[in-house]
Structures are given as C-alpha cells and as structure tokens.
Amino acid sequence: MHAQIVLFDGFDPLDVIAPYEVLYAGGAASGGAVEVELVSAEGPREVVSGAGGLTLRATAALDPERAGLIVVPGAAGRTGTPGEAPDEGAGGGRTPxxxxxxxxxxxxxxxxxxxxxxxxxxxxPTVATVCGGSLVLGLAGLLAGRPATTHHLGLDTLAGTGARVIRARVVDDGDLVTSGGVTSGLDLGLHLLERELGPRVALAVEELFAYERRGIVWRDQGPEPRPL
Structure with a gap:
C-alpha cells in the first residue's frame, strides 16, 4: 500500500507525524507492505506548519492514481507568524x-x-483525515451525506458542510476514514494497519509505541441502538 500524507501551509504537525510514524512502522513490521511519503498539491517543496513554524519537506506531488491511501491533516491555529506584530500579517487580530x-x-x-x-x-484509494482534515474535505463539498468526524470543537462546522456527523474517535466508511482530535492520528494509523494488514501487524506497532487505541471504531453496521 502506497500512503501519501498531505502537507499544506499551516498544517498541524502531530496530525502528520503520528500517522506517518505508525504507517512507517507498519511497513517495517510487514516487510515493506506499506510505503509512506509526505506530499503536497504543488509538488516537492518546504511546507511550514501552523504551530511553531516547523518545516517539513514534501518529496512529491499528491498523485490520486498512485496512492492507495491519502491522509489529510488538520491545521494548527495561532495568532501570528514568527516576527509578525500582533496586529499585522495573516494572523493579526484573530483568535486561534x-x-x-x-x-x-x-x-x-x-x-x-x-x-x-x-x-x-x-x-x-482510501482517503483518511485527522482532526480538521475532514473540514478540508467538507468545505470542498466532498462529504455531503457521508458519515464523518473531526475535533469536537469543529463538529458544528462539519455538520454545516452536509456531512453526517458521528461522535466517535474513528469513523470508517469504507473508502473514507475520518478521525477526531489531534492524537487520534495514532488511532487512525493503527486502525488502517489492522484493516489493511491484519491485527498482528497492528498489535506489534501498538506495542512498539506503547499506546493503546481508545474507543470503538464506528462503522455503519448492526442494529440502530435505542436511546439509553
């Protein structure tokens, strides 16, 4: 499986690094069944995050025909860029x-x-998102009628895009897998490893990172629960 993790200006660093490390480790544990790279819509370039000015390099252009998995991160809010006065530049006068x-x-x-x-x-291809990455899809008109989740502070915005909002940490709708707040990128990566490569590889990576997944992955299966 060839995985491409998207970088765009202002991305959230952990939204990228968490699934990258999990998927990379899954590739190592499976003898190369997963390859992962950082990409951008524009092609190879240096991309600056929205938190702390961390710079990562996209090594290729996002290629829908090559990727088996595409991961879209959210953004990191701040009130300015390094060296900018509070009332100047892109972030001036705005809340995070x-x-x-x-x-x-x-x-x-x-x-x-x-x-x-x-x-x-x-x-x-499977398109997956971490945190506000689902809002990128929603604002682009790509989630109408689809079950999805995002950071809890963005659920109302997500609903406004026409998505069917699910309050779960990871929502699996087949070729669309979305996840909630920032650290859910770990859960997302582990779920994708289990789904694509099996539980033994996913467990090996889970043990490597000393991290246990939280909650139940939502799927549109089984009876509708009664109110509790």
Whole structure:
C-alpha cells in the first residue's frame, strides 16, 4: 500500500507525524507492505506548519492514481507568524480558532480539493483525515451525506458542510476514514494497519509505541441502538 500524507501551509504537525510514524512502522513490521511519503498539491517543496513554524519537506506531488491511501491533516491555529506584530500579517487580530479557519480556507483555495476529489472518484484509494482534515474535505463539498468526524470543537462546522456527523474517535466508511482530535492520528494509523494488514501487524506497532487505541471504531453496521 502506497500512503501519501498531505502537507499544506499551516498544517498541524502531530496530525502528520503520528500517522506517518505508525504507517512507517507498519511497513517495517510487514516487510515493506506499506510505503509512506509526505506530499503536497504543488509538488516537492518546504511546507511550514501552523504551530511553531516547523518545516517539513514534501518529496512529491499528491498523485490520486498512485496512492492507495491519502491522509489529510488538520491545521494548527495561532495568532501570528514568527516576527509578525500582533496586529499585522495573516494572523493579526484573530483568535486561534479564527486563524485556524483561515488556514483551512486557504487550503481549500489551492489545488488540493481537486486532487482529493479525483482520488475519491476512483475505485481503490482510501482517503483518511485527522482532526480538521475532514473540514478540508467538507468545505470542498466532498462529504455531503457521508458519515464523518473531526475535533469536537469543529463538529458544528462539519455538520454545516452536509456531512453526517458521528461522535466517535474513528469513523470508517469504507473508502473514507475520518478521525477526531489531534492524537487520534495514532488511532487512525493503527486502525488502517489492522484493516489493511491484519491485527498482528497492528498489535506489534501498538506495542512498539506503547499506546493503546481508545474507543470503538464506528462503522455503519448492526442494529440502530435505542436511546439509553
């Protein structure tokens, strides 16, 4: 499985690093059954995060025809960029939540939505999101009617995009797998390893990272529960 993790300006670092490490370890544990790389809509470039100015390098362009898995992170909010005065620049005068919305909005204005749509229109690839990554898809009009989740602070916004909001840490809808807040990227990666490679590989990676997944992965299966 070839996995591509998307970088865009203002990405949240842990949304990227958590699934990257889990998937990379899964590749090692499976003898190379998973390959993972960092990509951007624009191609190889240095991409600056939205928290602390961490810079990661995208080594290739997002390729919907090559990827078996595409992971879209959320953004990290802040009130300015290093060296900017509080009332100047892109973040001036905004709260972190408002700036977060700006970063997600900018991502939607790039070539990323068209590439994600191309991936979702093809049979085969799975598109997965961490935290606000589902909002990128939703704001691009790609989640209408689909069950999905995001960070708990963004659930109302997600509902406004037409998605069917599910309050779960990981929501598996086949070729679309979404996850909640920032650390849920670990749960997402482990679930994808279990789904694609089996529980033994996923357990080996879980033990390596000394991390136990939280909650039940939601799927549209079984009877509808009665109110409790």
């Amino acid at each position: 939540d408002e700036f977060l919305s700006v970063l997600l909005g900018r991502a939607v204005q790039t070539g990323l939505p068209a590439l994600l749509k191309a991936a979702m229109d093809r049979p085969g």
